[in-house]
Amino acid sequence: MKALVKQCRGADGVALTQVPEPIPQKNEIKIKVYAIGICGTDIHIMRDEFDSNPPVTMGHEYSGIVYEVGEDVKDFKPGDRVVSLTTVISCGQCNYCHAGLFMLCESRLAIGCGINGAFAEYLVIPADKAFKIPDEVSLEEAALCEPLACVVRSVIERATVKAGDYVYVSGPGTIGQLTMQAAIASGGKVVVGGTSIDGERLALASKLGAFETMLVNKEDIFIRTKEITNGYGFDVAFECAGVAQSADTCIRLLKKTGLYAQVGLYGEKIMFDHDLALKKEITMTNSFTSTRTSWERALRMLKYGQINMKPLISARLPIEEWKKGFDMVINKTGYKILLLPDDERQ
Numbered sequence: 001m002k003a004l005v006k007q008c009r010g011a012d013g014v015a016l017t018q019v020p021e022p023i024p025q026k027n028e029i030k031i032k033v034y035a036i037g038i039c040g041t042d043i044h045i046m047r048d049e050f051d052s053n054p055p056v057t058m059g060h061e062y063s064g065i066v067y068e069v070g071e072d073v074k075d076f077k078p079g080d081r082v083v084s085l086t087t088v089i090s091c092g093q094c095n096y097c098h099a100g101l102f103m104l105c106e107s108r109l110a111i112g113c114g115i116n117g118a119f120a121e122y123l124v125i126p127a128d129k130a131f132k133i134p135d136e137v138s139l140e141e142a143a144l145c146e147p148l149a150c151v152v153r154s155v156i157e158r159a160t161v162k163a164g165d166y167v168y169v170s171g172p173g174t175i176g177q178l179t180m181q182a183a184i185a186s187g188g189k190v191v192v193g194g195t196s197i198d199g200e201r202l203a204l205a206s207k208l209g210a211f212e213t214m215l216v217n218k219e220d221i222f223i224r225t226k227e228i229t230n231g232y233g234f235d236v237a238f239e240c241a242g243v244a245q246s247a248d249t250c251i252r253l254l255k256k257t258g259l260y261a262q263v264g265l266y267g268e269k270i271m272f273d274h275d276l277a278l279k280k281e282i283t284m285t286n287s288f289t290s291t292r293t294s295w296e297r298a299l300r301m302l303k304y305g306q307i308n309m310k311p312l313i314s315a316r317l318p319i320e321e322w323k324k325g326f327d328m329v330i331n332k333t334g335y336k337i338l339l340l341p342d343d344e345r346q
């Protein structure tokens, strides 16, 4: 079958190649992949800025249809529409595993970097890591449940937004748009910030419910923030851009005792004014991927229409055109790019 494999370290280490079809073990399901989103993390993996275990099939934001089940699998049958956790292997014995925080386990293996992922025609995962997709949710929308689950982990399980909070979201890309929607669903008044190249993205944020938008390189955002927030600054700021300057801006725009939440991944060490965070008694939260509960909540939010995923799908490409898709992500063209591994669907 076709698979996009990180074959070795180095810039040219990724290639679309033929690999054997995986065979499900007793407790596993074999999934025919329908669509896979290209994630910023995939770019970090390609560039060796994020740990991986080559040779490994990349891809973790997917939806698919169960094709075959192992003999001990009771909860799934061929034809079921599914998504799954990204952390599919963990020790099951440590404090983190006992607490359901599989992504923090020292033995963690995630699809797409630690073990074979979804940029392929089929993948195999343990059945207890999969979730059925609600009937109301399309396979394309479900492919983006993974970034939504990460956002739920940050906005609802870690940072928490309260009704009436003034919330700042820095970076109007896919993660920023999802963070904004989750914060609105939680009762926040959300202001989204971007630069002048983000005009269209900020317009979409407004359409999807942003309270205000700000051009961080064009206007005095400190004065705007004071006007919007009755002089105090934001209660919560989400850094979704993964850009050092944006981290600094978030800390400056927060009110004293505000909450800073890191959602984006920088891919490098960054500098920001931590003394200012100290003087303002800023609380910081970080979130790393997602838990089972974040997935269950993300699927419910999609089912009940609390998240509008459709405008965030901006291109569908056959998997053969993966390079074009990766370049679109690198150049920040559109939002989510889906790769389709099945020839018949293209």
Ligand SMILES: [Zn+2]
Residues within 6 Å of the ligand: 039, 040, 041, 060, 061, 146, 147
């Ligand atoms: Zn991702």
Ligand SMILES: [Zn+2]
Residues within 6 Å of the ligand: 090, 091, 092, 093, 094, 095, 096, 097, 105, 106, 107
């Ligand atoms: Zn563990």
